[in-house]
Amino acid sequence: MIAEEMGRQGVRIVSWLAGTAIAVPMLAGCFALGAPLAVGQSLLDVARQTRSWLPSPGRGQREQKPPVPKVA
Numbered sequence: 001m002i003a004e005e006m007g008r009q010g011v012r013i014v015s016w017l018a019g020t021a022i023a024v025p026m027l028a029g030c031f032a033l034g035a036p037l038a039v040g041q042s043l044l045d046v047a048r049q050t051r052s053w054l055p056s057p058g059r060g061q062r063e064q065k066p067p068v069p070k071v072a
Helices: 003-053
Strands: none
């Protein structure tokens, strides 16, 4: 192996290390931001669905629509 080939291999190793050093924090940041966002979105969806099951607090018993009779 000549000195020129060793130099190229050194450049490849340094560039690989630099790429890895940049990629690891970027991926960690994506996971650190993405996971709470996904959990938060799921919690909001659950809250919306739960709220849709509850009766509206502004409407009394008289103001609600009467049940529609079933046709036999």
